[in-house]
Amino acid sequence: MACPCGKVDISSHEIDPRDTAIISVVFNSAGYLGDIGKAFAIESNDPLEPTVFVRFSLKVVNLIEAEPEIIYFGNMHIGSIASKSIRLRNIGKKPLMIRGISDSTQSVETYLEKEKLAPGEVMILTASVRGQKEGSRQGELVLETDNKTQPRVRIKFVINIIK
Secondary structure, three states: OOOOOEEEEEOOOOOOOOOOOOEEEEEOOOOOOEEEEEEEEEEOOOOOOOEEEEEEEEEEOOOEEEEOOEEEEEEEEOOOEEEEEEEEEEOOOOOEEEEEEEEOOOOEEEEEOOOEEOOOOEEEEEEEEEOOOOEEEEEEEEEEEOOOOOOEEEEEEEEEEEO
């Protein structure tokens, strides 16, 4: 694969006629969401078909559905405080514990009404920011979960501070 999202390995680089080898593909879904299509090439000394492309597709789903998906604090003045609430829903099949929330810009305060979400259950996450420095910036809240498959869920946010 020609991306840092995965790797392809083969059990043997020399294969006798009518013999087999095992090709293993590892895909890292971090940063992906929704329907994904990828491909890799197999090159050989076959004179009729020296390169064969193998395509695969998958669907990457978050364990937590955020609505809205991006927190937009809107235009705010220096010194003012903006708060936004979003709905978080556990779309997994098991209860989910949110162990903590970090913020890439270290400027957003968060409040969760509870830490444990049953499958299908919804809770509210409230995020607040104080306008400190003029300008626009983006960041993400990272929800640390107890799920081994998806230990972190990322929620993007946008802050625009004006005079």
